[in-house]
Amino acid sequence: MNIRLVLLLVLLSLPRASGAAAAKPHQHAVASAHALATEAGLEVLAQGGNAFDAAVAVSSTLSVVEPISSGLGGGGFFLLHEAKTGRDRFIDARETAPAAATPDKYLDAGGGLDRDRAVNGPWSAGIPGLPAGLVHLAREHGRLPLSQSLAPAIRIAREGFPVYERLAKGYAARREVMERYPGTRAVFLADGDPPEVGEILRQPDLARTLELLAAKGHDGFYRGEVAGKLLAGVAAEGGQWQADELAAYRVRERQPLRFSYDGWTVVTAPPPSSGGIALAQMLQILEPWDLSAMAPAQRVHLVTEAMRRAFRDRTFYLGDPDFVRIPQRMLTSRDYAAGLRATIHPGKATPSDLLSGQQTPLEDEDTTHFSIIDADGNRVAGTQTVNLLFGSGLVAPGTGVLLNNEMDDFALKPGEPNAFGVMGFEANAPKPGKRMLSSMTPTFMESPGRVAVLGTPGGSRIITMVLLGVLGYADGLDAQQVAALPRYHHQWLPDVLSAERGALPADVAAALRAMGHTVDTPEDAAGGRRSSDSWGNLQTVEWDLKTNTLHTGSDPRNPIGLGKTVEAGKKTKVKP
Structure with missing residues (x-):
């Protein structure tokens, strides 16, 4: 040798x-x-x-x-990182x-x-x-x-x-x-x-x-x-x-799920959490687009379409890996994400395949x-x-x-x-003995200059709230700004884009409806007030490697x- x-x-x-x-x-x-x-x-x-x-x-x-x-x-x-x-x-x-x-x-x-x-x-x-x-x-x-x-x-x-x-x-x-x-x-x-x-x-x-x-x-x-x-x-x-x-x-x-997005390494939850695979799909669908340069309605539209596709796959493929074979390599591959991206119309909502007729429930903490x-x-x-x-x-x-x-x-x-x-x-x-599928998505983000730890409660909305947190860090926000970000959500079925109060201004909501989205916000009395005023409880910690300081966001x-x-x-x- x-x-x-x-x-x-x-x-x-x-x-x-x-x-x-x-x-x-x-x-x-x-x-x-x-x-x-x-x-x-x-x-x-x-x-x-x-x-x-x-x-x-x-x-x-x-x-x-x-x-x-x-x-x-x-x-x-519990997602752990051992420094040594x-x-x-x-x-x-x-x-x-x-x-x-x-x-x-x-x-x-x-x-x-x-x-x-x-x-x-x-x-x-x-x-x-x-x-x-x-x-x-x-x-x-x-x-x-x-x-x-x-x-x-x-x-x-x-x-x-x-x-x-x-x-x-x-x-x-x-x-x-x-x-x-x-x-x-x-x-x-x-x-x-x-x-x-x-x-x-x-x-x-x-x-x-x-x-x-x-x-x-x-x-x-x-x-x-x-x-x-x-x-x-x-x-x-x-x-x-x-x-x-x-x-x-x-x-x-279990082995955490690891992938890259926009200069960050993202480490997150594998099955029986559905969050990590969904997060990988959504971020890899979105990566080629410069979201930060887009008008708000266009950005929300593309993020929503990524959410829609990830939640459809969640429904059919994911479960306890000790009991079912999960096509994880396919679902988290960039080629698969590219195929999903190609089905997104830049100016028009994609109707979900089947409508359940169920309203998204009010969010509890x-x-x-x-x-x-x-x-x-x-x-x-x-x-x-x-x-x-x-x-x-x-x-x-x-x-x-x-x-x-x-x-x-x-x-x-x-x-x-x-x-x-x-x-x-x-x-x-x-x-x-089987473990039920979960949306819990504890996540790490690592880049040459910053490390972040984040997660939130919120039922099925956990996944999309963590997604918005990751996008916030990628946009350069600090920990407290990430914790305070406004939130919106789509989970394939029901085919509704829901948002907490203030997340979608009236002009943005109108533009999204013009694209074909069914938008439900607390401000919209006609929408039946299915969305609650506030969602989640995101807790995050950030390590600025350049200044070697820690910051929290509650x-x-x-x-x-x-x-x-x-x-x-x-x-x-x-x-x-």
Whole structure:
């Protein structure tokens, strides 16, 4: 073997480094949807933890203070970057289908989809994945013991936190379902009344569950005391979980999806997230066009047409890669994107093939996202959820664990839209142990001068909000400007371009209608006000490599969110 070949093999064996590999920011930055969660992450970083320990602290604290959006009874995705090795990893802590949850269990007497069973109570809940995700993060990637990273969440669950407006309003919206279940009433009606803004919500059972998770790791949740109470709580309401299903739950480490766009490397979520493939398709369709130089209506038209095509492919091709063969190479190829681009008329909307007749539902602030970069350059994009507001509404008595309603993210009846108006077919049909398709899209962006971490909640709109965030960074916006960007969305079916208030000025909306788009905005009373006033809750962190400084962007739509940077070694303590 000659020396040139040896050198080539050595170079190929080295970890791929990003543009940030040569520097360390010497600061920590955390952006999350709740100030207590951000401070919890910073507290753990100040104790010597890394970004992955901080992710455990932020995630578990959000599970306490944002039951409206996520929790131990749900699941999530964690996109990780290890500064020392330059490696990116994707932790799949998505929920799985119980064996008993076959499609026939979700049909009513007439053969239609039983919407109540699909979104409320025990049959709507998949086997939770988030606790296993926290254990895995701490064991495989963190520096600190799990008990130290979970300490802020345990403290806040026990001592309580002030109820905020979104939580109180969300409870009011779901009150009828929440109060069906004694375990839920014990948490949210502990003082005899529904949660009110400003009162302290304490969750001692959830604190106990977190303590067992901290002490025993995986077995502290999926076996023993907590598992027994979860099984009993589900069975008491007519559900059918099995002890071996809980005990067998494992996270999956998957290879992140990586592609380039306009001088950036984008690293994002692979299946069972649908977001990464859709993001790759949309950006590669759009890349040849100079969007920044276009008139607003023309830009929105082309972006909308890219959204439309990506969501059509989502419907037919995507599911759990452990169960279905996904043509990922084709769907993310530039040649395929070029073919899709060729079908876009520059001045005319393309009608979607089939109209479902369903309206895009009002957007709730369910799901949550956080972004972290630590002083060494490690980074985490974490998105977690219980699906709809307060998930299934069912708290298993004695656990404090509010169960998800992620079973609705399966195609429970092929061709029938779910709660977000998104359809699916056999690729996303439920099977025992299968993970339901998700829209969660935690994402990294890397360029020679900047690194960004971003993500958001928002159901099917997560994907398009992350798309608009990526386009914003590519246009040169800073982190806070990206977090504040106006948002619009198209998901193939229903064939409607929806927008939040102020996103499409009247002249832009009129020009889009002239192109053939059906446009629905809150300002348009004739449109039935299907679009809500504001969407999502984007949390982002940016590393400016030229100045070696970190910057955060926390969505201004969410007054309790917080993005914060601190010097490495600075002491901080979260206070409820």
